Amino acid sequence: MKKIITLTAAALCSFGAFAQSGNTKPIFYSMSFPNAIHHEAEVTMTIPDAPAGKLKVRMSRSSPGRYATHEFGKNIYNVKATDVSGKPLIITQIEGDVYEIAEHPDAVKVSYTLFGNHADGTYVGIDASHAHLNMPAAFMWVLGMDKRPVKFEFNDLDKYGWKVATQLKHEGDNVYSAPDLQYMMDSPTELANVKVSTWDVVNTNGKKQKMAVAVHSDDDQATVDNFTKMVxxxxxxxxxxxxxxPDYDYGSYTFLDDVHPNNFGDGMEHRNSTCIVDRAPKIAGNEGDLLGTFSHEFFHSWNVERIRPKSLEPFNFEHANMSSELWFAEGFTQYYGEMLLVRAGFNSVDDYTFTMAGLINSVLANPAPAKYPPTQMSRDAVFVDAGVAVDATNYTNMFTSYYVYGGATALALDLRLRSEFKLTLDDYMRQVWLAYGKTGKPYTIPDLQNTLAKLTNAKFAKSFFDDYIYGVKKNDYTELLAKAGFIMQKAMPDKGWMGRVSARPANGGLLIIGSTASNSPLYKAGLDGDDVIMKIDGKEAKETSALADAVKDKKPGDKVVINYHNRLGDHEANVVLEESPAYQVITFEKAGKELSQQQKDFRAAWLSSKVK
Structure with a gap:
């Protein structure tokens, strides 16, 4: 979720130098690609002025913008250590991702082979077309030397026809630098034949900033230029x-975008750039689908990259980074990322009704938000944010994403500020920015509450945080949306519903995959994951369509008889159907109702462009 770019002789911007403490010699990385076609790179790390005693080097286990662990050490091998003349040193693997050199001279070289075949915002993707590098997944580092400056040399660029796109400082030729480990790890790098489109923004303080979109895709330059105008x-x-x-480092910000159908879609914010990986054939024809990630990730250049929760400062690369504030950091960003596409004219008001319904259903139609507040969902990110586990979980009943939970909270707060105080969520975000983003002071949840209290009053702020941040109370979305001329109503009124269920044909029936939701009739009737549904109302259930067919003509209160099998034998359950808890949102106009002038004004003030 962040980043900037430099390109050969036609650099996009001139870079200033970070201040470096004393005359500390930088740690130097050299990266080559003799076997890129098989997804390998060769990396050598040179460590000058190595301190006496045992020297420990390691791969990271976590990455900025991610909150779970990812065990990057699994993808390096052939790890060796030498002195600068090439004399071998003994290096011992003391943990899966940690290596130790007990005896060594002042200068040490550590080399290894890096494998990467997973292009997204977290991992590494290498082939003959590019090297897509997330730094924690690519480079070892020295324990205790996190303040050392760092330099990189990227080799074989001419061999593959690659340019360098990165927020690292361009030192000349193929050498780039970072002031310390934190900045290095926050600087994803794309080595590819990227196409670049740039423009200037004059900031409020009068300073000109260079903005760029750098794309590795099968599109022509005209397509990239046109998409850039949308961005x-x-x-x-x-x-x-x-x-x-924000006052971007070096006065530049770059959207890095890698587009290919074999990618693993992702967006990851960084301080002066964003790393976006799209799973699409190309940009052309997919502009609308791709733009949402750009909108979300760029909002992070304020919210997360500079408005920083104290719980993530400094970021720890050795284990998961837990935060209770992700409902704000990611959730409020989720709200703005979608809503601003309406203000920018890319999505219609009718389009936005589906987005609002999705946010609202995340907190009203799912079991977890009735029991757990957004703070708890934020802490669970250490398990669910692309975390790796092989055992089954009960996330169906105990987790709702902090993205949508926070997004629904932001939607409600925006509408309440507008209706109760003649203020907006923009006003609130601006105050948080001035107090914590622009000053660089990390915030806590009480800080967010205090900022809301100063904007509104202490009673409202305390009530909102007690009820909706620390608590599980839900806002009255029906009333709030009506003020803008929207109707919230049941998505499937008076229709029988047994619950959402994932199933597949197996063992002569339908195998239920994962937990059933605790607010569903199936759960209440005793069915759960690994049960095999054999019959529904006496008819064999061999195709997943049997589940929908069984309820299509039924009403809430009707019964469906399900025969199922598990390790305890054969069973029969009477499933009493209910009305689905899901809602839909539609405009007054679509419902044939006339908007009042007050509703028109409210909606326009909320969803119309704010660009002067």
């Missing part, structure tokens, strides 16, 4: 929310 509109709408853009 420009989003950038201006987001700038309008905060009243200014």
């Amino acid at each position: 420009q509109k989003v950038v201006l709408e987001e700038k309008a929310v905060f009243g200014e853009q």
Whole structure:
């Protein structure tokens, strides 16, 4: 979720130098690609002025923008250590991702082979077309030397026709630098034949900033240029929310975008850039689908990259990073990322009704939000944020994503500020930015509450945080949306519903995959994961369509007889159907109702462009 770019002789911007402490010699990485076609790179790390005693080097286990662990050490091998003349040193693997050199001279070289075949915002993807590098997944580092400056040399660029796109400082030729470990790890790098489109933004303080979109895809330059114009509109709408853009390092910000159908879709914010990986054939024809990630990730250049929760400062690369604030950091960003596409004119108001319904259903139609507050869902990110586990979980009943939980909370707060105080969520975000983002002071949840209290009053702020942040109370979305001329109603009124269930044909019936939801009739009737549904109302259930067919003509209160099998034998359950808890949102106009002038004004003030 962040980043900037430099490109050969035609660099996009001139880079200033970070201040470096004393005359400390930088740690130097050299990266080559003799076997890129088989997804391998060769990396050598040179460590000058190595301190006496045991020297420990390691791979990271976590990555900025991610909150779970990812065990990057599994993809390096052939680890060796030598002195600068090439004399071998004894290096011992003392943990899965930690190596130790007990005896060594002042200067040490550590080399290894890196494998990467998973292009997304977290891992590494290498082939003859590019090297897509998330730094924690690519480079070992020295324990205790996190303040050392760092330099990189990327080799074989001419061999593959690659350019370098990164927020690392361009030192000349193929050498780049970072002031310390934290900045290095926050600087994803794309080595590829990227196409670049740039424009300038004059910030509120009068400073000109260079903005760029750098794309590795099968599109032509005209397509990239046209898409960049769309991104420009989003950038201006987001700038309008905060009243200014951040003061980007080196005066530049770059969207890095890698587009290919074999990618693993992702977006990851970084301080002066964002790493976006799209699983699509190309940009052309998919602009609308791709733009949402750009909108979300760019909002992070304020919220997360500079408005930083104290719980993530500093980021620890050795284990999962837990935060109770992700409902705000990611959830409020989720809300703005989608809503601003309406302000920018890319999505219609009718389009946005589906987004609002999704946010609302995440907290009203799922079991977890009735029991757990958004703070708990935020802490669970250490398990669910692309975390790796092989055993079954009960997330169906105990987890709702902090993205949508926080997004629904932001939606409600925005509408309440507008209706109760003649203020907006933009006003609130601007105050948080001035107090914590622009000053660089990490925040806590009480800080967010205090900022809301200053904007509104202490009673409202305390009630909102007690009820909706620390508690599980839900806002009255029906009343709030009506003020803007929207109707919230049941998505399937008076229709029988047995619950959402994932199943597949197996063992002569339908195998239920995963837990059934605790608010569903299936759960209440005693069915759960690994049960095999054999018959529904006496008819064999061999295709998943049997589940929908069984309820299509039924009403709430009707019964469905399910015969199922598990390790205890054969069973029969009477499933009493209910009405689905899901809601839909539609405009007054679509319902044939006339908007009042007050509703028109409310909606326009909320969803119209704020770019002057």
